[in-house]
Amino acid sequence: MSKVKQDVERLLNKLPDDCSIEDVQYHLYVVEKARRGLEDARANGTLSEEEVEVRLSKWLPE
């Protein structure tokens, strides 16, 4: 079985029996988003906290 199918199967087994389609979609979205974030960090490296604070400073009034 492919890794993706295994992940989906494991996810479905963890959800309660009365879960909705929206619940399934939401948790799949989390898995996909987290996976992309991990790949991004691995492939492109990460920014330091200082760099992040500079980039976000426009949202933080003095």
Place this chain on the structure above:
Amino acid sequence: MAARVGWSQRALRDVEAIAEYIAEDSPVYAAVVVRNIIAQTKMLSQFPRCGRKVPEFDDDGIRELLAYSYRIIYRIEEDKAAVSAFFVYRNNSRRERARWVESLYSRFFEKSELKQVRDTLDCESGDAKIIALVGEEGSAWTDYLNFFELVAYLHESKQVAREDVKALFEYYIGCLKRHRAVMDYIGDQSKGFKYLRKLLLKI
């Protein structure tokens, strides 16, 4: 040793998008959310394992914190002790927060070394066992206090409400307060339990 915290580019873009979206209605609230997210990720340098395991993954190294309506998902990288965070909206904040608090509670009761200290503290004040426990400063003792320092930090940074801390740990916090030697130890600034000292004044 403090862990290095690294953000993926994607995580930063997510937060910028979140801030932009919120700022359309309220720049003030956008600043509050951004500040909270930054504060949460800063906490990771001190307590990299403080987040709960992400339930969607079967991986102890993938963890998350909550910042208002957002889940901050990060990975602990062993060699660099670094984390990369990214953010997803959570669809049911009350349920997610309840699960998060439950994971904290489980951690307290699952660790056998914490149980040993918990049992020792559950005695009358003035017991000689307490003087020995505090005086020896063993790893189980410091782990126990570090757990409560984490709980206190989570409360300070608004991850866990006072009511939750009270409901889950009031009895065990009472056990700490019961013993003069314990309170003197925590009160010693050189021991580094500054958040716990504040929490003990509130509960």
